[in-house]
Amino acid sequence: MMRITGCILGASLVVLAPLAHADMNTLWGEQAMNLRADEAERGQLFRDGNYAMFIHWGLYSNLANKVDGKTYYGIGEWIMNENMAGIPVDRYKALAADFNPAEFDAMAIAQLAKDAGMKYIVITSKHHDGFAMFHSKANAFNIVDATPFARDPMKELADACRQLGLGLGFYYSHWQDWTAPGGGRGPETYADGTRATFDDYFREKCLPQVEEITTGYGPIAIVWFDTPGGIPKKYVEQLVAVVRKNQPDALVSGRAGHGLGDYVTNGDMHVPHQNIEGMWESVDTTNDSWAYAWYDENWKTPKEILRRLVACVGRGGTYMLNIGPRGDGTVPDRAARALRAAGDWLRRDPQAVYGAGASPWGHALPWGDVTAQGNRLFLTVFDWPASGRLHVPGLKTPIRGARLLDGDAATAVAHESLQGWARLELPARAPGELASVIELELASAPEVDRTLGIDPELETEVLVDFAEVTGAAKERVSWMEKFGEWKEIDRVHAWEKDGAARWEVLVFAPGDYEVSLTYAGTGRIVWGVDVEGGEHIQNQQNASHNYQRFPIGWVNFPEAGRYAVSVSCVDGEREPASLKSIHFTPVAWK
Numbered sequence: 156m157m158r159i160t161g162c163i164l165g166a167s168l169v170v171l172a173p174l175a176h177a178d179m180n181t182l183w184g185e186q187a188m189n190l191r192a193d194e195a196e197r198g199q200l201f202r203d204g205n206y207a208m209f210i211h212w213g214l215y216s217n218l219a220n221k222v223d224g225k226t227y228y229g230i231g232e233w234i235m236n237e238n239m240a241g242i243p244v245d246r247y248k249a250l251a252a253d254f255n256p257a258e259f260d261a262m263a264i265a266q267l268a269k270d271a272g273m274k275y276i277v278i279t280s281k282h283h284d285g286f287a288m289f290h291s292k293a294n295a296f297n298i299v300d301a302t303p304f305a306r307d308p309m310k311e312l313a314d315a316c317r318q319l320g321l322g323l324g325f326y327y328s329h330w331q332d333w334t335a336p337g338g339g340r341g342p343e344t345y346a347d348g349t350r351a352t353f354d355d356y357f358r359e360k361c362l363p364q365v366e367e368i369t370t371g372y373g374p375i376a377i378v379w380f381d382t383p384g385g386i387p388k389k390y391v392e393q394l395v396a397v398v399r400k401n402q403p404d405a406l407v408s409g410r411a412g413h414g415l416g417d418y419v420t421n422g423d424m425h426v427p428h429q430n431i432e433g434m435w436e437s438v439d440t441t442n443d444s445w446a447y448a449w450y451d452e453n454w455k456t457p458k459e460i461l462r463r464l465v466a467c468v469g470r471g472g473t474y475m476l477n478i479g480p481r482g483d484g485t486v487p488d489r490a491a492r493a494l495r496a497a498g499d500w501l502r503r504d505p506q507a508v509y510g511a512g513a514s515p516w517g518h519a520l521p522w523g524d525v526t527a528q529g530n531r532l533f534l535t536v537f538d539w540p541a542s543g544r545l546h547v548p549g550l551k552t553p554i555r556g557a558r559l560l561d562g563d564a565a566t567a568v569a570h571e572s573l574q575g576w577a578r579l580e581l582p583a584r585a586p587g588e589l590a591s592v593i594e595l596e597l598a599s600a601p602e603v604d605r606t607l608g609i610d611p612e613l614e615t616e617v618l619v620d621f622a623e624v625t626g627a628a629k630e631r632v633s634w635m636e637k638f639g640e641w642k643e644i645d646r647v648h649a650w651e652k653d654g655a656a657r658w659e660v661l662v663f664a665p666g667d668y669e670v671s672l673t674y675a676g677t678g679r680i681v682w683g684v685d686v687e688g689g690e691h692i693q694n695q696q697n698a699s700h701n702y703q704r705f706p707i708g709w710v711n712f713p714e715a716g717r718y719a720v721s722v723s724c725v726d727g728e729r730e731p732a733s734l735k736s737i738h739f740t741p742v743a744w745k
């Protein structure tokens with residue numbers, strides 16, 4: 156039975172209280188895993204191909220989140236679940252007779268991944284519903300034997316990927332199987348009423364099917380096991396052994412469980428704010444659901460896609476972005492267009508992403524993000540400063556040369572070092588419509604002061620992730636906006652009277668700055684903001700159950716330099732007052 160804290164599921168309006176981080180793991184199974192293969196050959200895939208396509212496509216896609224005329228909001232591949240439509244096993248299995256994705260075109264999907272600039276595809280060969288999207292001899296509940304379509308789309312996709320030089324990986328739900336007797340959260344008996352164990356399911360279906368997907372489709376790049384839940388270690392060991400035997404070069408996802416995977420997968424839809432060591436990926440969706448949901452038009456724009464991709468590469472990881480094809484096999488046009496637009500950008504300025512690694516700053520900067528290759532830094536600017544002056548805080552290594560990249564062209568950029576910041580003189584208009592890249596060639600390996608810099612021209616948001624906290628609790632919380640759509644933030648709450656979140660910041664331009672806070676809470680809250688050795692301001696503002704930004708007042712930094720700034724909860728409902736970030740925006744007098 157799933158445990159969902161403080162939420163009403165199945166209602167059309169779902170209001171969910173934040174779950175402690177541990178609860179996300181309880182619900183989905185262990186998320187963050189140990190890491191084994193960082194130095195191994197298998198690590199090459201992540202080093203070279205740090206952008207990938209995830210595809211959730213199955214029998215559930217044919218329902219598109221609508222059952223008996225009623226729409227269910229949440230991740231479509233969970234439509235069977237009692238918190239969604241609650242479809243009984245027999246009824247769900249019978250739906251296969253209506254599944255005929257005649258428009259499926261493997262080459263078109265592979266070409267989309269290629270056009271998007273992605274290097275490999277990971278597709279659901281079997282999700283928790285137990286329906287195999289490949290021709291399985293081990294179990295007849297599969298797309299060839301149980302549907303009028305009667306084709307093996309995984310074979311077609313494997314051929315298409317090979318032709319286009321893309322890697323292919325298979326998602327396989329190893330613990331959860333909701334339709335196979337003995338599977339995780341599945342029926343507890345066979346049709347004749349005899350008891351089924353997990354061991355039965357594992358021997359009869361899971362292990363043979365993993366043998367099938369690792370032998371029938373040529374070389375594969377990844378086996379992406381998911382939601383290990385309560386699976387005992389001995390089973391994962393056997394699965395990993397099968398993958399190693401049949402596909403020695405393939406990666407095994409960390410969500411295999413028991414630390415037996417090769418790399419870490421972050422919590423769903425989470426793009427980290429601080430660099431993470433080792434080999435890891437973030438998985439994300441082009442809209443809200445993984446699988447196709449008819450109503451889900453909440454698309455990420457090409458710019459958002461690029462921001463999230465560059466942030467993952469900048470934090471040292473890989474980004475895998477999902478599409479959910481429809482039940483007929485076609486890909487929603489808006490998803491395809493957004494991916495292609497982001498891909499066009501990547502083709503113009505590929506250096507910032509491919510083969511690039513983590514930012515020496517360890518976090519994003521107000522105008523964008525930084526990725527690195529040896530002594531070269533790539534500054535991807537998403538928010539172009541109107542003055543044409545780009546400020547780079549704390550760069551200690553001298554710059555040998557700076558160039559504004561624009562496809563095949565590159566223009567030299569004037570630069571100077573001032574007050575410990577680098578300042579670049581750029582044209583007033585950005586050459587790239589979505590973002591532009593500046594390449595800095597440094598005199599030696601990059602060395603930076605990682606202190607957060609307050610930009611003299613653009614708004615700077617400083618997250619509590621980077622704060623030192625005393626007399627309050629800092630924690631990571633995750634919650635679902637709707638079923639399965641996770642949001643995750645770091646927050647500071649449960650403030651004592653003298654509690655504070657404190658940051659050191661670098662200021663380039665002295666003067667007045669508007670300060671606002673993003674927080675959630677209830678009732679009356681009075682916040683205080685202190686510049687150590689300088690001004691103290693405080694103000695009462697509204698509170699909302701979700702995180703919103705409220706202005707607090709102005710503070711002055713009398714000169715350039717290093718400051719300590721702290722936020723405290725001066726009065727009101729301190730326990731639920733939950734701070735996410737502080738924002739500084741320079742006051743424009745002209």
Ligand code: FHN
Nearest residue numbers: 183230232381382423438445
């Ligand atoms: O339960 C699944 C979910 O349906 C989806 O496949 C995601 C993708 O990362 N993985 C599980 C939840 O973490």
